Amino acid sequence: MKxxxxxxxxxxxxxxxxxxxxxxxxxxxxxxxxxxxxxxxDENALEMALQLKEKKExxxxxALVYGETKAEESLRRALGVLADEAVHIVQETEQQTDAYxxxxxxxxxxxxxxxxxxxxxxxMAGDWDAGLVGSxxxxxxxxxxxxxxxxxxxxEGRLRVSRQVExxxxxLESPLPVLVTVTxxxxxxxxxxxxxxxxxxxxxPIQQYTLKDLDxxxxxLEQQGAYEELRDLYLPVQDNVCEIIEGEGPEExxxxxxxxxxxxxxx
Amino acid sequence: MTIVNEGAVxxxxxxxxxxxxxxVTKAGFEALGAAQALVESLECAVGAVxxxxxxxxxxxxxxxxxxxxxxxVCANQxxxxxxxxxxxxxxxxxxxxxxxxxxxxxxxxxxxxxxxRMAFRIGAGIASECIDLSVTEGTSEVLIHKPVYGGKAIAxxxxxxxxxxxxxxxxxxxxxxxxxxxxxxxxxxxxxPEISDGVQLVEFVEEEFTGVxxxxxxxxxxxxxxxxxxxxxxxxxxxxxxxxAAVGSSRAAVDAGWVxxxxxxxxxxxIVAPDLYVAVGISGASQHLxxxxxxxxxxxxxxxxxxxxxxAAQFGIVEDYKKILPGLKTKVKELLS
Numbered sequence: 263m264k265x266x267x268x269x270x271x272x273x274x275x276x277x278x279x280x281x282x283x284x285x286x287x288x289x290x291x292x293x294x295x296x297x298x299x300x301x302x303x304d305e306n307a308l309e310m311a312l313q314l315k316e317k318k319e320x321x322x323x324x325a326l327v328y329g330e331t332k333a334e335e336s337l338r339r340a341l342g343v344l345a346d347e348a349v350h351i352v353q354e355t356e357q358q359t360d361a362y363x364x365x366x367x368x369x370x371x372x373x374x375x376x377x378x379x380x381x382x383x384x385x386m387a388g389d390w391d392a393g394l395v396g397s398x399x400x401x402x403x404x405x406x407x408x409x410x411x412x413x414x415x416x417x418e419g420r421l422r423v424s425r426q427v428e429x430x431x432x433x434l435e436s437p438l439p440v441l442v443t444v445t446x447x448x449x450x451x452x453x454x455x456x457x458x459x460x461x462x463x464x465x466x467p468i469q470q471y472t473l474k475d476l477d478x479x480x481x482x483l484e485q486q487g488a489y490e491e492l493r494d495l496y497l498p499v500q501d502n503v504c505e506i507i508e509g510e511g512p513e514e515x516x517x518x519x520x521x522x523x524x525x526x527x528x529x
Numbered sequence: 530m531t532i533v534n535e536g537a538v539x540x541x542x543x544x545x546x547x548x549x550x551x552x553v554t555k556a557g558f559e560a561l562g563a564a565q566a567l568v569e570s571l572e573c574a575v576g577a578v579x580x581x582x583x584x585x586x587x588x589x590x591x592x593x594x595x596x597x598x599x600x601x602v603c604a605n606q607x608x609x610x611x612x613x614x615x616x617x618x619x620x621x622x623x624x625x626x627x628x629x630x631x632x633x634x635x636x637x638x639x640x641x642x643x644x645x646r647m648a649f650r651i652g653a654g655i656a657s658e659c660i661d662l663s664v665t666e667g668t669s670e671v672l673i674h675k676p677v678y679g680g681k682a683i684a685x686x687x688x689x690x691x692x693x694x695x696x697x698x699x700x701x702x703x704x705x706x707x708x709x710x711x712x713x714x715x716x717x718x719x720x721x722p723e724i725s726d727g728v729q730l731v732e733f734v735e736e737e738f739t740g741v742x743x744x745x746x747x748x749x750x751x752x753x754x755x756x757x758x759x760x761x762x763x764x765x766x767x768x769x770x771x772x773x774a775a776v777g778s779s780r781a782a783v784d785a786g787w788v789x790x791x792x793x794x795x796x797x798x799x800i801v802a803p804d805l806y807v808a809v810g811i812s813g814a815s816q817h818l819x820x821x822x823x824x825x826x827x828x829x830x831x832x833x834x835x836x837x838x839x840x841a842a843q844f845g846i847v848e849d850y851k852k853i854l855p856g857l858k859t860k861v862k863e864l865l866s
Contacts, residue, residue: 275679278837279815282681291678303797361645361655385797388816390677390684392657397645406614406728409642412790422731426790427638428549428744433732440728445797448786489654493672494685504829504839512852516860519828519844528805528826529864 263416263438265311266324266375268368268383268399269304269340271333273297275388282497289495291389300336303384305452307444308340310414311382312453315344318416322346324375328367329353334468341463342455348468349375351476360490361390363483365398370476372403380421381441385410396443405441408434412447541576541599542567543629545620546592547639548581548611553588556635558595558703560696563662564633565596565704567671570664574598576627577712580619582609586714593712596704601627603717610730613642615721617650622719624651629691631671636695644695654688658796660700679796679815680822698800699823736791743794746775748805751794751821752787753779755810755831755850759787764854765809771858771865777801779817795820809850813838830854 274297283292300308308325315321325340327333328351337348351371353359359367372378381403386393400407413424421440425432426447444450455463473480507522509515523529542564546557557577564575577597579585585604592600603619620643624632632647634640636658648655661674670687673694677684688694743749750772752765762782769776777794778787794801796816802823809830811817818841821827829842832849839845846853 279681394645394657398649401646401649408728430733430735434728435731436728437726447790451784489689491687495682498683504842504845506845515846516856
């Protein structure tokens with residue numbers, strides 16, 4: 263059984279707002295020396311793939327990244343937790359790709375890799391917060407999809423997943439091949455790699471593709487092919503002022519807080 | 530030469546109305562409100578799409594009361610329970626009949642999965658998780674406003690027309706309900722595809738629940754990583770009980786296994802807007818703030834004075850929560866008795 267986990271290498275979403283800046287002309291986040299990480303929801307997807315591999319024989323996991331050269335770090339991380347293979351579609355610096363473009367590139371690559379049984383994506387990436395690529399990719403590959411899953415097993419060649427929705431959990435079944443997008447749960451926090459495996463991961467080969475290799479033309483992804491156009495990117499206005507409740511010790515602070523909440527008729 | 534008058538063809542904004550437990554969700558009315566706000570500048574009418582089982586047509590008058598002028602109803606026993614493949618099939622049919630210029634979905638679990646698939650099928654531009662829509666002055670161009678980088682920045686974008694857009698819950702005002710409003714009902718009769726395979730619903734496991742629901746709560750007490758453990762989380766539950774409040778959490782507390790995912794408040798959890806939100810041991814990651822910043826009053830209790838949560842809060846107590854919560858609970862009890 264072949265699983266492809268689609269991943270994105272992004273500006274660390276944990277970066278505090280106080281350190282976050284924008285380059286207005288480029289309409290981009292200022293990168294500076296900030297860390298880039300594997301998108302957290304992709305970590306959840308990768309962990310679910312690894313757990314399936316532990317339970318089932320003959321599972322092959324391919325980690326796939328579309329990104330600039332430095333995105334290789336996320337692939338090394340995946341190899342470190344024992345993904346079997348790593349594939350890097352190298353994005354030219356400054357090459358902007360919207361969700362459609364990304365889905366198109368990933369689809370071309372997955373078709374080049376060959377028959378795949380299960381495609382897993384994080385539910386959204388913590389930079390553009392759009393949550394579109396997974397579903398667009400399913401359409402591009404003409405596959406069924408299930409979004410926001412947090413549990414997965416294979417029963418008699420069929421996929422059984424749990425999908426978190428408002429008010430409960432749906433248990434769904436699907437034939438293979440299928441695409442799923444993954445949401446966070448206690449059960450899918452990515453494991454920590456063993457030091458030895460991390461060392462080995464740095465010597466493992468990474469299969470590289472350019473857009474040209476995949477027969478995707480840059481003009482497909484730029485202006486005439488783009489479905490979204492970014493007009494502006496700005497920092498939200500912070501006009502909130504927090505009143506820090508002062509007092510000698512906890513008791514006084516509690517009293518002061520309750521007095522204020524009462525005065526404002528909140529309690 | 531043929532002159533194509535796009536304006537004449539694309540004269541509607543369509544809203545897909547999600548349903549839960551046999552009712553149109555409140556968010557559906559918000560989306561109708563969002564569409565109504567554009568009617569004047571776009572010279573459009575507002576159409577609602579209602580897809581579901583045999584009885585789905587009974588919601589028609591309610592949608593009209595919230596501002597739908599045309600309601601496309603597709604009622605069929607095979608359309609319930611919800612299956613994306615079926616709903617997409619019907620939506621595509623309605624789209625081809627109506628040729629709307631905007632197709633709006635709510636960014637809930639169904640809307641988030643239907644919208645991109647639908648956009649792909651009809652070759653539409655797509656934008657997701659919008660918190661505001663505006664029309665560029667002097668044009669009929671719809672500008673989409675959405676938070677990015679977990680809410681640390683706001684992007685304004687334009688999607689290729691026709692546009693498919695998902696709207697974040699609780700960001701748009703529904704119209705005041707007016708039962709005298711009327712709408713034209715358009716029954717949609719579509720041959721449904723034979724889907725013997727594909728994704729099938731096996732079971733729906735309802736959330737086990739005691740106490741106040743997050744979405745309906747007027748007060749929420751929420752705990753984060755700073756709480757320190759599953760047992761310690763009881764302090765949050767006790768304070769919530771005293772306040773008749775719902776219990777929420779940050780993503781960190783879910784990932785640590787202290788609370789189930791249904792407790793998660795934030796961009797990918799529940800979007801809430803209570804009168805009072807008490808954030809305990811929550812640092813205030815942007816993606817959490819995105820789910821609760823609409824609260825009327827936010828109180829933050831955190832021992833780290835630099836925690837970003839204080840930037841969003843109206844009142845803050847800089848102290849270890851363990852020193853505050855027991856006393857707070859006792860005093861609230863006295864206050865409310």
